[in-house]
Amino acid sequence: MSDRFLIPEKLYGRQHEVETLLAAFARVKGSRTTEMILVAGVPGVGKTAVVNEVHKVIAQQHRYFIEGTFDRLKRDIPLSGLIQALEDLIEQLLTETDAEIQQWKAKILSALGEQAQIIIDVLPKLELIIGKQPIVNELSGIAAQHRFNFFLKKFIQIFTTKEHPLVIFLDNLHWADAASLNFIQFFMSGSDINLKNLTLSYSLLEDKKRDDDTEGGLLILGAYRNNEFSRTHPLSLTLNEIRKTKARIHSINIETLNQANSNSLIADILCCAEKVAIPLNQMVFAKTKGNPFLIHRFLKFLYYEEAIQFHVDTGHWQCDLTKVKALALTDDVVEFMILQMEKLPTHTKKLLKLAACIGNSFDLNTLSIVYQKSVVDTAGDLWTALVEGLILLEVDVVNDKLLLTQNPSSGIISNQEPKQLPNANSKLPQYKFVHDRVRQAAYSLIPEAKKQSILGKATKFMIEIPMVSQKNLTPTSPKLVEKLR
Structure with a gap:
């Protein structure tokens, strides 16, 4: 018995779905197969929660599980969800030992050769692992797109060994951009590319012939809302094309609880x-x-x-x-969340509106710049939303300065106010909305007349924030968008 109002983190009525995903992971583990499982359901039904159960098992086995989320407000940014997932992979690699990082460096350079800069352009932190790389020859039009897709596929395949399969979770696939859908189709269908037209070296052409001998297991998990899905939806058309090939693709429908x-x-x-x-x-x-x-x-x-x-x-x-x-x-989840948000302090509502313009995930530093206040004031104004469980803390603050003990959504949180944050050299926390419907509700609170100006201002600040290794080529950078287009 507890006098705290706690929401259990266990799943209810999802045993079959979880077992289906674990069976798919078992199939790709120890094999050279690539498989895709689509998890469909209405908003709030628990698609991500089911996938997270699989994540727990994979983490226990020390396998790579990476995830990215497609954003309704960022559909004009090519490959945004996929790049987010691969950034997650780079972050995991950087936590490994120096010896392991050197091994990955050798594998990456061996696979990409002199074309590694193509991947660094979209994953700047990769340079922290493999160092500076020579500039590649410029290509235009369809040739540039083919070359990028080919080397991005080779980069992903580096981490799909028979001993350690890779799992990629792409959430909100119904909001995926055309470039992402084209790449998924290319990856899953095994489409070939006329590499001779890309003026690549003979050694890389030979590497392609050996791909079949080195590929490992890969499981792609994709979640989408089936209530926003139709036969003419871009995702539906892409999946139909993939199914025409020999690709392994299955679907799971997540129903509401009985x-x-x-x-x-x-x-x-x-x-x-x-x-x-x-x-x-x-x-x-x-x-x-x-x-x-x-x-x-x-x-x-x-x-x-x-x-x-x-x-x-x-x-x-x-x-x-x-x-x-x-x-x-109300039957409308967003409308219900709006009613709840209206009860929040004014400064907290303002912060949530700004955070909604940044994305499903946002860090304290970026939010404080957009908010134009210190990180301490920003964290304090955001505290109520954290206590109410509207947002979650992804990265714990050094020395527990925010007084969190566990996941805020479970209700296990200190009643004390935040007293101080780490100094400027400490890693500031990363937050995320507890659900994209909460973010949608926060965004809908912005008056229509002000949405474009606030969204533009937030995007401008995000572009100007330098990344690790002093690079400013972020997924929202106009230069990168132009490259990928």
Whole structure:
């Protein structure tokens, strides 16, 4: 029994889906196959949560799991989600020992040869591993696109060994740009490229012949909203083309929870027998239709409205069913989140609006620059959103300066206010919205007349922020966008 209102991090009613993904990982592990699993479902149904269960298993086996998210507001940036995933891979490589990094350096240079700069142009941090590389010959039009796709594929294949398969998770595929969809089709269908037209060296042409002998296992997981999907959707057309080849591609549909699973969740939260939770579950299920994200948010809403309280004298949770029945819940998740955000302090709402313009993930340094306040003031103004579980902390602050003990969404968080942040040399925290629907709600709070100016200002600041190794070629850089186009 606990007097803290905690949302369990376990999954309910997802055993079959998790087992299906783990079986796919087992198939590519120890083989040279490439497989793609599509995870479909409506917003908030828990697609990412199911994939994260697989991530836990992969992490325990010390395999590479990388992820990137496509952004509705950044669909004009080529390969944004894929580049984000590969940046994740570079970050993981940089945490390894010097000896291991040297081994990866040798493999990367062996695979890419004198063309490594092509990949550095989109992954600047790769230079920290392989050093400066010679400038490559300029190509134009379709030749440049073919050359880029070929070497990006070779770069990914470096990390797909039979002993250590690579798993790439691409979230929100329904927002993927044309360049990303074209590359996925090229990668999965095994499309060939007339390399002789790319004026590449003979040694690289020979390397291509040996690819079949060196390829390892690769599992691509893609999540998308099937309620925003049609036969004419670009993703649908791309998948149809992939299916015409011998590529291994499967789909999983994530359904909303049934009443039994919803009841188990509520019983675990209230630390009571499942039969005791039935009356509350019936009301919650009627309002949420079994959507896990909406169930979590509505239960927290009931707790904040004191419809659910812990009584110290009895040592149990009690629920005022009359009050629950009176509290309205809109069918639109975004509208419901807007209603919740309206109760936040003005400065917190302003920060969330700016953060929504940056992306699903954002770091404290970037947000403070856009906010035009110090990182200490920015973190303080953001604190309420963190406590409310609207955003999560991805990178822990050195020495626990923000007083977090675990995932804020679970409710395990100190009631104390943040007192100080690390000095300028410490790594500042990275945040993310708990769900892209929360970010959508924050973005919708911006008046239409101001959206373009605020979004443009945020993008301008992001472009001007230098990256590690003093490079300013970021995924939002006009130079990079022009290169990839």
